[in-house]
Amino acid sequence: MNQPNEVVVPAREGRGVYVDEGQMLDIVDLEGRQVGDLIAWFRNDPSEYLSPTHTVSCNASIALGTGSQVFSNRRNPVFTIVRDDVERHDIIVPCCDHERFERDYGLDDHGHCLGNLEQGRDLLGEDFDLAGEMAWNVFMHNRVTDEGGVVTDPAAHEAGATITLRAHEDLVVLLSSCPQDLTPCNDFNPTAMLMRVRDEQPEGRDS
Ligand SMILES: [Zn+2]
Numbered sequence: 001m002n003q004p005n006e007v008v009v010p011a012r013e014g015r016g017v018y019v020d021e022g023q024m025l026d027i028v029d030l031e032g033r034q035v036g037d038l039i040a041w042f043r044n045d046p047s048e049y050l051s052p053t054h055t056v057s058c059n060a061s062i063a064l065g066t067g068s069q070v071f072s073n074r075r076n077p078v079f080t081i082v083r084d085d086v087e088r089h090d091i092i093v094p095c096c097d098h099e100r101f102e103r104d105y106g107l108d109d110h111g112h113c114l115g116n117l118e119q120g121r122d123l124l125g126e127d128f129d130l131a132g133e134m135a136w137n138v139f140m141h142n143r144v145t146d147e148g149g150v151v152t153d154p155a156a157h158e159a160g161a162t163i164t165l166r167a168h169e170d171l172v173v174l175l176s177s178c179p180q181d182l183t184p185c186n187d188f189n190p191t192a193m194l195m196r197v198r199d200e201q202p203e204g205r206d207s
Contacts, residue, residue, distance in 0.1 A: 009036070009193045012179035014116030016124040017195050018043070019167045024082070026196040027138060027175065032159040033187035035140040035178040037095040037113040039130060040078060043170040046128055050078045052091035052136050062144065064089045070136065070165075078171070083164035086157045090140035093150065094132030096180050105182060116176035126172055137178075138163060140185060154184035166200070 008030075009015045019025050019040075027036055041049035051073040056062055058071040065087035070079045095113035102108055114132050121128055139161065141153040179190045 003197070005197055007195045009120075009175050009177045009195065011177050011190045011192045012111045012116070014113070014118070014120035014174060014176040015195065016120040016126065016172060016174040017197050018124075019171045019173050019197050021167055021170050022200065023167050024198050024200050025079075025165045025167060025173060026194075026198070027163050027165070028194040028196065029139060029157060029161045029191075030159060030194055031191040032157060032161065033155040033189070034191045034193055035155060035180070035185055036138040036193045037117065037135040037176040037178055038138050038173065039095075039117055039134045039136075040171045040173045041128055042072070043172055046172075048072050048074050048076070049134055050136060051134065053133070055091055055136075062092055063087075064091065077168045079165035079167060081163060082166050083162060085161040086139050086163065088139065088141045088153075088155075088157075090137035090142035092144070093137065093142065095135035095137065095176065096178065097132050101182075111179035113176040113178050113180075116179065117174045120174040120176070121172075124172065124174075128172070130174075135176075138175075140178075152183050152185050155187055 007015050055071045066084045068081045069077045072078050097112045097114040101110035141155050143151045177193045
């Protein structure tokens with residue numbers, strides 16, 4: 001696809017990229033301690049999309065790290081994680097949305113990931129109905145306690161932390177730099193992220 005190799009996702013905003021089957025997508029946290037909410041769907045059939053709950057089922061685990069696969073709503077692999085500097089992610093809660101801030105904080109005008117993802121979709125000129133439960137919360141340090149509680153730990157990763165995903169299909173991928181500044185999710189300071197789309201290079205060769 002004709003697009004820049006690198007797309008900055010500004011703090012509190014969303015952007016999108018096209019990724020071809022076999023290409024690599026690097027997601028880089030530019031300043032550290034930032035979470036990115038990711039939605040992806042198949043270009044040749046938008047009724048198939050990345051599904052966090054199917055990923056939990058296919059992997060029989062809520063953990064993701066290097067070597068893990070992320071699956072679609074039809075249980076086909078969407079991504080293989082080939083590098084993961086953080087290995088802390090959330091795939092059990094939806095992305096933040098208008099209702100999250102209105103209901104839990106009484107805020108009617110706070111930015112949210114679902115709106116950011118819609119922004120990224122619209123900037124691409126794509127037409128796809130987004131839902132919060134489609135989002136994979138990349139680098140989000142959520143943890144399930146022995147009692148079943150879900151705790152958001154402060155994100156602990158540093159600037160430059162990267163996850164690299166190999167695409168199994170031709171995809172549209174959206175990423176939100178999560179604007180949550182009322183929990184430790186983004187260390188109370190939302191910052192920018194980067195998406196880089198590239199062809200796989202043999203190890204040790206300069207690109
Ligand atoms: Zn968010």
